[in-house]
Structures are given as structure tokens and as C-alpha cells.
Amino acid sequence: QVGLVSIAAAEDPLPSWNDGPAKQAILQFVAKVTTPGSPDFVPVPDRIATFDNDGTLWCEQPSYVQWVFAVDRLKELAPQHPEWKDTLLPLLSGEMSGKVKFSEHEIAVVVGSTHSGMTPDEFETIVSGWLKTAKHPRFDRLYTELVYQPMLELLAYLRGQGFKTFIVSGGGIDFIRGIPEEIYGVPPYQVVGSSGRVKFEFRDDIPVLIKGAAVQSIDDGPGKPENIELHIGQRPVMAFGNSDGDLQMLQWTTAGKGPRFGLLVHHTDAEREYAYDRDSRVGKLNVALDQAPSHGWTVVSMKTDWKQIFPLEK
Amino acid sequence: QVGLVSIAAAEDPLPSWNDGPAKQAILQFVAKVTTPGSPDFVPVPDRIATFDNDGTLWCEQPSYVQWVFAVDRLKELAPQHPEWKDTLLPLLSGEMSGKVKFSEHEIAVVVGSTHSGMTPDEFETIVSGWLKTAKHPRFDRLYTELVYQPMLELLAYLRGQGFKTFIVSGGGIDFIRGIPEEIYGVPPYQVVGSSGRVKFEFRDDIPVLIKGAAVQSIDDGPGKPENIELHIGQRPVMAFGNSDGDLQMLQWTTAGKGPRFGLLVHHTDAEREYAYDRDSRVGKLNVALDQAPSHGWTVVSMKTDWKQIFPLEK
């Protein structure tokens, strides 16, 4: 095993990872499950790896990207909704800065009016168009440029080792599908996410699917292993997350028989990205951080484990 | 194009299909969408093909296989349910022969008691065990031997041409996943089906997923395109079915821009299999048969288009 890890290290499939316990844990695990004859060998069809998106694959601070998108869309749609002028719109900047907390009803209005009443294709086109221009308030970059280079390397490395890589996100399934496929290299049918009911109907004699406003499934917390069962039908061998919303996915993954791997991305780098965990409004990491040692989960410190955060670093 | 079809015919990827319009339609369509430079070329990531299961990939007469399974399980569980002795059990043989129609409540009892309260893994193990011994009443063969040889060839042929093949079945998603993967060559995450809610919980401090009795999604009729959107997130290029339950899947598929292909398996061979369509209790094919010509859907006559029905023909 040491020999194999050395060979892998020589080729270095993870050049943006500093040599350290996190990188070694990944390389050693992948070596043992992919080496024929190893007692821990996992056949290719069972090599399933699941990745949370917000805070695990891309930046989620100071607000979830999908929420920024929804607010931008809301402003765009506002002229058609005079009723928002004195209700929703004045609250928006307070909400974005964390000073105002929207009620469930207000959130439902925002999500419903920006995410429903159109076909999933139309919605994905709006999302991918928005992603081409909207910029992060601090980094002044497109959100698709604020993906984590070390995680992109990990996705590609695992696929090269016979893994199927799935995104299992609390975000909307068709929002994630609106991110250009080449960013993560994950096809639409390997994306799992929160979803609303989509309804088949005819418009002008043409069959269409229309996104409804009602939420069908929240892919967060226990919803993650539940949706993994529905969409994937296999227990992952490796699971990657960054918050308490990933707790049950990691518990479920690493409770399986045979070799399993759980990993948490810990945001520890206020300078290059953000530092947050137990008290964060976005991506709170508390219980899962406490449970990591007893479960043997690898905790990545972005500050010490990652040489580089984003693909285009200044 | 004719040249390409001739080459394909020379290798004959579909040896159990008689030369005729159905086989030619398939070969010509696949040739045009896979030939680089063809105006109808479809890139590999968009090559999605969806297959209904009952009556399209395996025999569904005289009863749906999953229903036979549920009834067998019910009999096995009967000793623990004395309340069934004078209610459900006496009705079973009448139901199986079509003389008794179960109420929704009775169906819910049968499905709930045989399909819930266990993990999906446990359920799939019960299914695959049952499939190893249960035999078809007329053919005296395992149900997994009553898959259609021409459709197995078609699945393999399309995969060889860069298509991802999905099963989109009205049957239960984990019932289909209990069919050994080598039969159809379709991995669990490419299976779409009806589903009940699965719940994440702890039993003796171990995280488990437990199948609930409540139905979450009926993957039939309009449910098929709706679930295709949820699970696959792309409109299929080719869709294959055999009944009115596939009508909306075929409508949705062939209403897409660019080249699309819809096909219905028409059960016309009472001697080698069964002959049924408009009046059948199982696998009724009526509206979709009427709509086939105007949509350009290919209708396969099992009697004239298929040389062989099952892999092991007498």
C-alpha cells in the first residue's frame, strides 16, 4: 500500500493538496479499494462517491448562490409584481446581510415566483445565463470561478479510478443542473438535489413539463441518504460534505460494511476564503465536526490542506 | 446512410429481429444520430434511451411479476396475520385470475405488508431470492428467463452506440433493482420506477433506511416524463414502451427538437407469448396504438418482427 501511494504521489493526481494527513488518507483509501487482490478491493460498479455542493465544491459565503440568484430574479420580476414594492423588496438587503430573517411564507414567495411556472429547460437556461454574468461581492468573480480547485482535482481523480461521482446537494436539482456540465464533469442524471413537483401537461397541444411551486423533497440532513436511495440505489463508498446538513449522508455512508470514507471540508481560511463553522448562518458545521473523530471522518482544513483554493488564484 | 445501415446489417447487432420495417427503422435512426457530420448527429451525452419494463423487456401476462411476488409474499407472511385468513386470502386466487378486483384498500394492505417495514437492501434480497425460484405458470420458467431476447440485443446495441439506457417502469424502483443487474445491464442509478417514501432513522444506534408503506410516486402515465425529469434531467432521444402507461413518455420524448424515436411493442403472438392490446387487464394498449401513426412511432409486431421471443426458446 505504501508503494502504491508513493506511485500515486509521484504522478500527483491532487497537486493543489498539500502533503498532509487529509491528502494521504484519500490516496491510501483509493489505493486500497482499487487494488485487485486487496482485502478492501471494491468492484467498479460499487464505486459510488457523493459530493455536497455548497461549501464543498463551491463558495457558499456570504450567501448561498441559489439564494443570490433568487433575489436577483425577484428584482428582475418586480415590475410585474407591484405588491412586492412595499413588502418584500425593502427587506431584501437586510436579508442578504443577515439582519432580517424571512418568514417561511416570504421564502415561499421568493422561491415560488422565481423557480416555478416554467419548464425545467427554461429554468436551467435562466440559471446558466445568470451564472455567466453574476459576480461574487467580495471576489468579483463569476460563481463558477469560485469552485474549489482541490475538489475539482478530487472529482477527476476518483472518476479516473472507476468511481461514479454524484452531486447530492441541498440546492435545487435543476439549479445545479444549470451549472455548465464541464465545471464538475457530472452529468444531469448524477445530480441529486431538492426538488419541486414537475407536472406533465399540454400547452398549445405541445406536451411540456412545468415546474410547480410546491416543494417535493428537501435534500438536506436525513433527506440526503433518503434521496441517495431513491436516485442512486446504492450506498456510497465515499461521501464529501462540509456542514451538519451532510451529517446523515456521512453517517449512512460510513456505517456500511467494508471500506468507507467520509470527509468534511472545514472552512478555516478567512484570508483566502472564509472561516466559519459552529455559529455560521450559512453552512453551519457543529454536530458533524464533533462526530468526525469517532467515525474516522477526515477533516480538511482549507488553510493548511489546500495549496490553492480557486482555479484562478490571484 | 443506406451504406451505414448495410454495414450494421452485415454485423447484425439485432440477430433476433426479422428484417422488416421495425428493425430497419431502429438501425437507420441509430446510424443517423451516431454518424459524425450527419445533420441529425446527437452527441454522446445526449444519447438517452428509456425502456418500460413490464411487457417491454419481460413478460407481464397473465399477471404483473411484481404482483405475483406480492401475493407469494403475502402467503408467506399469512401465519403472522390471522386477520387475513377470512378476508384477503380467500380472494387471492380470484384476483389472480381476474375474477375479483381488489379495492384500493386491499391493494394497499398487500403492497404495504409485503413492501415496507424493511430496508431497501433487505427488500432487494427478498426479491432476488424469489426470482431464483418462482416460475411462470404457463412457461414453467424463471421470470428472469422470460425477458425478450430482441430487447436485450437492443439494449446492448444502443449502449455500444454510446447511449445510456434507463429503465422507466411503473413497477417499484427497488423491485426492479432486485432483478440481477446482469439481466438488463442497467445499473441501479439508471432505474426509475414507482416509489414509496424511505425514511432515515436509527435502529440500535445504527443508521438505517426503512421503506414506508405510503406511495410517493406512481411512475406511470404522466408520472413517467415527470420522473424522467427528476431522475435523468434530460429528454430521451429514444423511448420504448408497450402500453398506454407509456403514452406520455413517448409523447414527451418525440416532441423534442431534433431526431427522436418512439417504439411500441405490440403483443401479437398468442402462440409464442400472448396476444393482447385494447381490452387487456394488464398492459392495455389502446390510445397509444391509435396515436402511433400520427407521431411516427414504430410499432413492433412480436409475431412478425421477432425471430425469437425468449433467450432460451424451446
Ligand SMILES: [Ca+2]
Ligand atoms: Ca454544504
Ligand SMILES: [Ca+2]
Ligand atoms: Ca409496460
